[in-house]
Amino acid sequence: MKRRHLIIGAALAAMMSTTSSYAQDVTLRLHQFLPKQASIPGRAIEPWIEKVQKESDGRIKIEHFPSMQLGGKPPALYSQAVDGVADIVWTVVGYTPGRFPKSEVFELPFMSGDAASSSKAFHEFIIENAMDEYTDSHPIVFHTHGPGFIHSNKPVATLDDIKGQKLRGPTRVITNLLGKLGATPVGMPVPAVPEAVSKGVIDGAVIPWEVTLPLKMTELTKNHAGFAEAPGLYTATFVMTMNKAKYESLPDDLKAVIDNNSGPEVSKLFGQAMDDMDKVGRSKADETGNTIIDLEDQRDAWMKVGAEVEADWIAEMDGKGEDGAALVKAARDAIAKNAE
Numbered sequence: 001m002k003r004r005h006l007i008i009g010a011a012l013a014a015m016m017s018t019t020s021s022y023a024q025d026v027t028l029r030l031h032q033f034l035p036k037q038a039s040i041p042g043r044a045i046e047p048w049i050e051k052v053q054k055e056s057d058g059r060i061k062i063e064h065f066p067s068m069q070l071g072g073k074p075p076a077l078y079s080q081a082v083d084g085v086a087d088i089v090w091t092v093v094g095y096t097p098g099r100f101p102k103s104e105v106f107e108l109p110f111m112s113g114d115a116a117s118s119s120k121a122f123h124e125f126i127i128e129n130a131m132d133e134y135t136d137s138h139p140i141v142f143h144t145h146g147p148g149f150i151h152s153n154k155p156v157a158t159l160d161d162i163k164g165q166k167l168r169g170p171t172r173v174i175t176n177l178l179g180k181l182g183a184t185p186v187g188m189p190v191p192a193v194p195e196a197v198s199k200g201v202i203d204g205a206v207i208p209w210e211v212t213l214p215l216k217m218t219e220l221t222k223n224h225a226g227f228a229e230a231p232g233l234y235t236a237t238f239v240m241t242m243n244k245a246k247y248e249s250l251p252d253d254l255k256a257v258i259d260n261n262s263g264p265e266v267s268k269l270f271g272q273a274m275d276d277m278d279k280v281g282r283s284k285a286d287e288t289g290n291t292i293i294d295l296e297d298q299r300d301a302w303m304k305v306g307a308e309v310e311a312d313w314i315a316e317m318d319g320k321g322e323d324g325a326a327l328v329k330a331a332r333d334a335i336a337k338n339a340e
Helices: 002-022 039-055 074-083 102-107 115-129 172-181 190-198 209-215 244-249 252-260 264-288 296-319 324-338
Strands: 026-032 060-065 088-092 138-144 149-152 166-169 184-187 204-207 223-226 237-242 291-294
Touching: 026 039, 026 074, 039 060, 039 088, 039 209, 039 252, 039 264, 074 088, 074 237, 102 115, 102 172, 102 237, 102 296, 102 324, 115 138, 115 264, 115 324, 138 244, 138 264, 166 172, 166 190, 172 184, 172 296, 190 204, 190 209, 204 209, 209 264, 237 244, 264 291, 296 324
Parallel strands: 026 060, 026 088, 166 184, 166 204, 223 291
Antiparallel strands: 088 237, 138 237, 149 204, 149 223
């Protein structure tokens, strides 16, 4: 009888252990650099969090820490995901120069247009060509923003007008473009832009329309220049990625929830959030009465400079043992495939 009780007790303990494992609650900390109400945090990350929590039946809880609330500077975000300082981060790929060289191809001048199709193309490009750059984390979403514009105190109506202007650039590829255009490029994370403009440290910045909203750029600058048609002057790229050990520690059914909310279609939704808010940002500038300059009639002259930046990048990649021209072709093919 005693032996029978021991067997039953062991069986019950095993069942309880299995049930406990299945019902495990997981809290994940998501860290990023913008205010929660900004385009991607408010219109993509927050809905993503809600969807993951719902599909996990509440077993996954995600705590959202915007505006670098867990500490550090934006360029440290990717390393925070790798090191486990945060469980999930969203960041600009180019904030860590040299770490993701093949991914930079989508930052090249006049590469892409709208963010929705470009984001899906970027995610597919990474899967096919550059996943080896992210083996130290578990990527969820790769995406781009929409076409970048020049927002400055001094109007830019010609190539000559940009010469000498101190303009913030988000990544090394784009600061190279600004330098070749004759501007004085200043690299800094986007949260630092408003103070730098207001204090005269820089004359303006290159950012998409949607970012002008949280930064209040239509109040800080009065001139906006760019290309009305695709492809735009430039795009920046983003990644939302997860600590690898944290992902691997999840039960299979919770891994499936994360997996089902990852990939190219999710990337497209992130890009669509940016496209939608680009329209709002542009409308805000119109309402404010700012000067909006369409550079479309000068596209050839600007693209000539852009081609120099592309050639520099291809040569640099070739020097690293990569086929730079093949990567450019792969990027453009992915964009053409997903064009809408």
